[in-house]
Amino acid sequence: MSETEVLVRARGLVKQFGSFTAVKGIDFELYRGEAFGFLGPNGAGKSSTMRMIGCVSPPSGGELRILGQDPVKDGSAIRARLGVVPQDDTLDVELTVRENLLVYGRYFGLPRKLIRERTDQLLEFVQLTDRAKDKVEPLSGGMKRRLTIARSLINDPDILILDEPTTGLDPQARHVVWDRLFRLKQRGVTLILTTHYMDEAEQLCDRLVVMDHGTFAAEGSPRELIDQYCSPEVLELRFDPQVHDATAEKLKEITAERAEVLADRILLYVEDGDRALAEVRDRGFEPLTSLVRRGTLEDVFLHLTGRRLAD
């Protein structure tokens, strides 16, 4: 298994729905063992891309190879080697936890004995062993998500595809899911995930692309993206609404780095936040509140995709 074995390769990949083009010719390669993230606002084309990789949506144009095969011709064979965690849980809530894994394992034609063994291991892994005989219905959202992850691993997949794995979960439940996904990554499972949580992307992804309007706005590791599109530190300033706009204009002139004016705050992207704050005060501006923080992926994301609402 070489470090650079390519599992998914896309060239000029396009997806159209009628006259609407959801994915506008993207190129990417996914290597074995990495965690690759698709970030982007709603409607950016993330899920469409995921569905094409999952072989349940034929590409409208371009080239796509998954595990060396053609997703349209060999979809069934490719899917046998994929694990999919869809955006919405598709568990059968009237069956038990264990039965859900059994039904799913049977789809893959696995023998009952093997399914039983894997079910024990997987339920242990997602911390649901004591719920094995319970119906799925009363489980919490976080438990259902973990069960969906366990189910997606029943066929010991080469690639695990996760579409917004923690959307809708409370913070505790999200951290448990992240922890499990991180362990999978450490075991060498290749992950592809979409998310609009920047902390999720920062924690889990080795490499990511920021998608917007069906194209890649940027790609790289989280660190590279922050270095390239943001600054080491961000100074957030809040002024009296009366002078907010006027102050913003003046600050823009005096700061060498980029500034962004929001309705309630002014963000200055700087090398050194404390020094910049001192400079602002030296020039006679006194903010109501100020905050110096590190540049994050969220800054990159908002910079690249804008602050407008997607839908």
Added chain:
Amino acid sequence: MVLTVRAFRCWLTVYRRIWRSSIWSSILGPIFYLGAMGFGLGSLVDKHGTAALGGVPYLAFLAPAILASSAMTTGLDESTFPVYGSIKWNKIYIGAQASPLRPSDIYRGHLLFMVMRITLSALIFVVIMSAFGAPRSLWVILALPCAVLTGVAFAAPIAAWAITLKNEMPFNVVYRFGMIPLMLFSGTFFPLSQLPAWLRPLAYATPLWHGVALCRSLSLGRPDVLGDLGHVLYLAVLAGAGIWAGARTYTRRLYV
């Protein structure tokens, strides 16, 4: 084929949970029906002479028709809401789609399950109508596969159509303006000779009439080889067209 069987097995697991209640309704339904209509209404009908029925007791006339029409009902029940729900509510299809199963496998696997359900309830019906003494001949054994064919002639095309729906309202139309008139005017409760002449061709065109005529001719021990083959052909074409369409509509709906 292997993949179709895998999809079918999923439905068996689901069915294991509810088979008891479904078997009970398959047993009690025919008993109520044949008891009330066959004996209750039948005793009145038989008093006035049954020449129009072909000279047999009302129960013997009615039972094979109810066999066919309840096969239709089971076919409809299994191919409407369960199909729609598998994509909208419990999302069984969406889950299955991520596995090696193709949309055509998902369709055929579910259809196979519908065939099993129709067969089970038709089998129970044949046993009960025999206990009531309704069949006039051993030919009734052949009425069982014919009833199943009648059910599939509805289930296969309806499932192929149900998958394309965006909401479940059209099912109400199927039941109110499809199933009920078919039950009433397909020679089920009274011979078509009682209908006005201009209405009869309409009844002859409906699939249920073919199922009813077929099951009745066998149960009464009066098989009419050419006519019955015609009925079988009609129903088989309908089922075949449904199976052909289903693989396509499922693919179009699931692979977007």
